[in-house]
Amino acid sequence: MxxxxxxxxxxxxxxxxxxxxxxxxxxxxxxxxxxxxxxxxxxxxxxxxxxxxxxxxxxxxxxxxxxxPWKGFLKWLDRKGWRRSxxxxxxxxxxxxxxxxxxxxxxxxxxxRGPSTIxxxxxxTTLVGLSGPVRADTVSGNLEAQAVTGDLRFNSVSGDLTVVEGAGSSVKADSVSGSMIVDLDPEGPTDVRLTSVSGEIAIRLPAPADADIEANTASGTISNAFDDLRVRGQWGAHKITGRLGAGTGKLRATTVSGSIALLRRPPRDEEPWEGRAGAEPGPTPGAAPGPVDGPAGGAGDNFPSGPGDA
Known part of the structure; x- marks a missing residue:
């Protein structure tokens, strides 16, 4: 060997x-x-x-x-006190x-393209352009996944999850106090299941969307950018339910004390001006984006760009 x-x-x-x-x-x-x-x-x-x-x-x-060793990795301590890097x-x-x-x-x-375990x-951890299934487990480390088309599974105690241009068929995440920001742009039905105890959850869905929705929080606030969804709640509990499109995909989000926001991506046919032939020059690069369309109550807030902006 x-x-x-x-x-x-x-x-x-x-x-x-x-x-x-x-x-x-x-x-x-x-x-x-x-x-x-x-x-x-x-x-x-x-x-x-x-x-x-x-x-x-x-x-x-x-x-x-x-x-x-790999076994018991998340509980490993450097008992010998070596300084290593x-x-x-x-x-x-x-x-x-x-x-x-x-x-x-x-x-x-x-x-x-192969399976990845982190x-x-x-x-x-930053993941970019992975097409195979991904499993990530952290204690307090954050995970950012961009243009990942494979199934994504994330578990953490306090680490934040950020998914940008998520195009996989499945996103499943569990955290105790970490925030979750999931920006979905799938080609087909997606099964999304997010669970947190005290972390905030923000999900941006494509327009038009195709999913059966159920999101609830026991004591946090709710923001909803889709008129077809119902927001119900009494005392401290709030729930968003309903169907967008044919309801082929599924979205389940649950948090105990964190807030939940459902935001809307621009329609696919709304290309940037600079991407159209003969178009007038677009806005200055780096300019702040406009608000997301939606009813009052927080749905018009800009989509956060990372865990620190949640």
Whole structure:
């Protein structure tokens, strides 16, 4: 079994096929990019503390610390008190199955067609252009997913979830206190299920939308941009129910004390002026967007751009 002990910045190329990638890093950054090349490449550009052990066996490439197992990863503590950090970048075939574990490190994963599993303790994770199924578990780390077309499952204690241009058939998320901002732009029916105890939930749906809706909060506020939906509530509880379009998809959102907002995306046929032939120049880039159409009561607020804006 080929094995390398990486003690300083180094580059490695792996000619043997890679079908599975396992990465476990403490502090620093992990970058994983899917490519159409047959080989895999690794670059460790910064390294502090104990060595990273790199192994390749039966199609599985592993980059990790010896004392950091995948099992029980989210409960791992560095009892030996080593100060460690690494900046690791990998390019692997796009169909590779990927497992990334980060403790205090940030992870960026893009361009993969295979299944991806992310575990993070305090580091933030960014996912871009993944078409395979994704499972992400964090303690307090935030997750941002952009243009992810595979099924997305997210579990966290206090981490925030941000989905931008979500086009997958399924988004399921559970959190205790983390906020959830989900911007949906699917090609077909979508099954969305979001649950939080005290976190706020904001969902932007396409226009026209096609979903059966049920969203409720025990003591939070409700905002609704769709006239076809009913808002009911007494005492502290509020609920939004109804059907948009044929009701083929499903949307279920539940929070105990957080607020819920249902917002509206612009119709697909409303192209930006600069995208039409012979159109007048559009607004200055970077200008603030206009309000979302909807009834009073908060539905006209701009869609938040990230967890910090929720």
């Amino acid at each position: 080929p094995e390398w002990s990486v003690t300083e910045p180094r580059k490695l190329t792996f000619e043997e096929p890679v079908r599975d990638l396992h990465v476990r890093v403490v502090n620093g950054t992990v970058n994983v990019v899917g490519t159409e090349e047959g080989s895999a490449r690794l670059e460790v550009s910064e390294l502090e503390g104990p060595p990273l052990v790199v192994t390749q066996q039966r199609g599985t490439l592993t980059v990790a610390y010896e004392d950091l 690494a900046v690791v970048s990998l390019a692997v075939p796009a169909g590779t199955r990927v497992e990334v574990g980060v403790v205090g490190a940030n992870a960026f994963v893009s361009g993969l 575990k993070g303790v305090t580091g933030d």
